[in-house]
Amino acid sequence: MYGLLKFIVSLMRAFIALLDHNKNDLRHAPISIRYTFSILLASFWCLAFGLWAGELYYIGYNMMGHVAVVTMAFVTWAVLKSTKRIYSREHTDQYLRAPDHSSRCDELSDEQRAELARRLG
Numbered sequence: 288m289y290g291l292l293k294f295i296v297s298l299m300r301a302f303i304a305l306l307d308h309n310k311n312d313l314r315h316a317p318i319s320i321r322y323t324f325s326i327l328l329a330s331f332w333c334l335a336f337g338l339w340a341g342e343l344y345y346i347g348y349n350m351m352g353h354v355a356v357v358t359m360a361f362v363t364w365a366v367l368k369s370t371k372r373i374y375s376r377e378h379t380d381q382y383l384r385a386p387d388h389s390s391r392c393d394e395l396s397d398e399q400r401a402e403l404a405r406r407l408g
Contacts, residue, residue, distance in 0.1 A: 314372035324370065328363055335359040
């Protein structure tokens, strides 16, 4: 019995961490991307559960509703993992650095800009 309670508590913690925007994998994405993905995932989850409930109500047990819910679970997993891969801090920190770990954001001096213009022109 204690193992079952531990399992339920761990599921609740995982569910709360998934819904908390400071803990899930969308936390590294820009706010507009986070908002858009949250709205899209919520809409698709509503559609999946609507299909599931509609199939149970009108037709009885049918696989279409179950497939919709399982598909949305995998779509949610894929979206969270891809945003973690694209917007994680490790990836963006390395992106802002040159191979010699100097900053890529420094502007060129006037002499360097003139030299680059002579080389390109």
